[in-house]
Amino acid sequence: GNSVTQMEGPVTLSEEAFLTINCTYTATGYPSLFWYVQYPGEGLQLLLKATKADDKGSNKGFEATYRKETTSFHLEKGSVQVSDSAVYFCALSEDSGSRLTFGEGTQLTVNP
């Protein structure tokens, strides 16, 4: 079956630090990959996505590249801000259905 594994949190960084949150996946087909973000007290929001190998998704300074050879979709940001503090979820969707499989989530805290 499909699965998504994220690096364990929580992650605590200082403002302007470089961020990497690792994500690897297992899938039987050719999935689309997503990063969702959840701010305190809110539902998840789509941050970025990539639908095929070597695609790079980007949004709000965040980037992730779909690496089929390493089955990875690591999230990066060059300079984090306090407002980036949230829980980040990696997820995948197979091309055959509408089921979205989420990773465990990684709590990020950015201190001023």
Place this chain on the structure above:
Amino acid sequence: DAGVIQSPRHEVTEMGQEVTLRCKPISGHDYLFWYRQTMMRGLELLIYFNNNVPIDDSGMPEDRFSAKMPNASFSTLKIQPSEPRDSAVYFCASSLQGIYNSPLHFGNGTRLTVT
């Protein structure tokens, strides 16, 4: 666009009581999803609908859980009878075309506590 609207925001009930959670999806969205979020199990898909028809309910934990979508603008998730292990945050989400082609839009969730 008001987004996905869920009610109530918080629900506290006693074991054995019936609980009904409500959701209004974004107008025009054909897909509606119910998720449950707990610390132990993360985000779990319970059920999803396409054009008001339940497509996949394999995530519904047991017969105590039921979900309906009587029309395109309203869905309910019912737990009867409720148990303490049902305590979680329940999210409703909708999408325009299904998650492969369009993003999920989540509501702010209902935090359920069963004592």
